[in-house]
Amino acid sequence: MAFWDYANPTRFLRLVQIVLPWLVGLCVITFAVGLYMSFQAPEDYQQGQTIRIMYIHVPAAWLCMMCYTVMSLSSIGTLVWKHPLADVSAKSAAPIGAAFTFMALLTGSLWGKPMWGTYWVWDARLTSVLVLLIMYLGLMTLWRTMDDPIKAGKAAAVLTLVGALNLPIIKFSVDWWNTLHQPASVIRLDGPTIHPDQLWPLLVMALAFTLLFFVLHLMAMRNEIMRRRVRALRMRAASIAHPGTAAATAQPAE
């Protein structure tokens, strides 16, 4: 069976049913190990114990960008290949991405107060991440304003790709502008600048967050496929009750 065969929602749902329990188990175990390592790691000579906030802040920040990357790739799938699951994937990822962005901003603020003396500054990194949160909320609103999921999906795909311009701005904002936010210390050309005792908990927590994203994304995609089936069936029911009215606008679930 080719990878593209999973574009069929029924096959995809069957795959989700098999994969999901394993992913959930792996996610729980990784979180347990990651949290244990996070609180066993030595404190930082400058940040002290507040380095523990980094073990959730950094993975949340990475994931909020990864989630938007997934949405952008899905949007290309919607616009170029009209892939049946691409639109479902993009729509399902938006609330998860918004939640991760919210977590990144929140934990960043709670770290900033004791370390910088302020919860918020309008520097390039913080502002561009706030713009990302607004993009997520805007896309979620756009999907809700249109009844037809296919039309909404196309409009949202265009807006998602326009918003993708923000991703390199977020990533390189600390290099391009003079920001209060520190430059990258893990993903660097010359290697991480963090001590391995503090790097490993961070990487395990990043893996846990990534697994959490995939678990929630698969569950949300399954719900979205079911929602579209409900819609198509309701349209069919309406067309039976009132022939010639609803059938013309009905969209198939697959």
Added chain:
Amino acid sequence: MDLGPHSGFIIASYALCFLTVLGLIAWVRIDKRLQDRALKELADQGITRNRPDTRKQ
């Protein structure tokens, strides 16, 4: 474990992240239940994907 003078910020960070993740899990689970219920209601009316033009009398 002593989290030092900024323990409030550390605990608040973890607690709020935990609540956000809990919210996401609740969202997907409640949504799944709603869609399951809607599909069941339609099936009870005889509207299924397998038999498009039949309804229970």
